[in-house]
Each structure stands twice: as C-alpha cells, then as structure tokens.
Amino acid sequence: xxxxxxxxxxxxxxxxxxxxxxxxxxxxxxxxxxxxxxxxxxxxxxxxxxxxxxxxxxxxxxxxxxxxxxxxxxxxxxxxxxxxxxxxxxxxxxxxxxxxxxxxxxxxxxxxxxxxx
Numbered sequence: 001x002x003x004x005x006x007x008x009x010x011x012x013x014x015x016x017x018x019x020x021x022x023x024x025x026x027x028x029x030x031x032x033x034x035x036x037x038x039x040x041x042x043x044x045x046x047x048x049x050x051x052x053x054x055x056x057x058x059x060x061x062x063x064x065x066x067x068x069x070x071x072x073x074x075x076x077x078x079x080x081x082x083x084x085x086x087x088x089x090x091x092x093x094x095x096x097x098x099x100x101x102x103x104x105x106x107x108x109x110x111x112x113x114x115x116x117x
Contacts, residue, residue: 002015008025009022041074041086045093048090049089055097056099059092059096059099060096063092066088066092070084
C-alpha cells in the first residue's frame with residue numbers, strides 16, 4: 001500500500017482512502033475503486049425494490065433505505081460498501097416477497113377452508 005500526502009493538512013493518507021482521515025479533505029477516487037466511477041450501480045435492482053414495497057411495505061422500506069445507501073456509496077466511488085448495502089437491499093426485498101407469498105398461501109388455504117363448509 002502506498003501513501004499520499006494531503007494537500008490540505010500535509011498528513012499521510014493511504015492510497016486506498018478517498019478522504020483524508022485527519023482533515024476530511026477529498027483526495028479523489030481511490031485506486032481500487034475506479035470501477036465504481038463508471039456506469040450505474042450493478043448491485044441494485046429497482047424492479048425488486050418496487051415489488052417489495054408494493055406487496056409488503058415494512059420490509060420494502062428497509063430495502064429502499066439500503067438501496068439508497070448503496071447508490072450513495074456507488075456515486076462516491078466506494079464499490080465495496082455499495083456491494084454490501086446492495087446485498088442488504090436484495091436480502092430485505094427477497095424476505096418481503098417471501099413473506100407476502102406465505103401470507104397469500106395462508107389466505108388462500110383459509111378461503112378454501114371457509115368455502116368448503
């Protein structure tokens with residue numbers, strides 16, 4: 001790992017950091033995160049997010065929160081954090097969809113049971 005000198009405070013900053021830990025000066029995009037500067041965020045799925053919000057909104061809103069955080073990190077050039085937040089957004093969206101499917105099955109079974117009497 002190489003170090004750079006911060007032009008603001010003169011402190012040593014690791015080449016993998018975007019901001020100076022001493023003064024917070026923006027040092028530019030880190031070397032290992034340059035792929036985050038290109039294109040849209042590959043870790044987010046807007047369709048899954050919308051479906052999760054529509055069918056089970058409590059977990060859909062959690063998925064929305066992590067979706068937005070992932071986009072913020074991607075825009076800042078932090079691909080590792082964007083992937084982490086994107087994974088959490090995907091997890092909450094999948095759980096919301098699974099819970100909605102389970103509730104739908106329970107509803108249909110109860111509906112059939114009531115109609116059979």
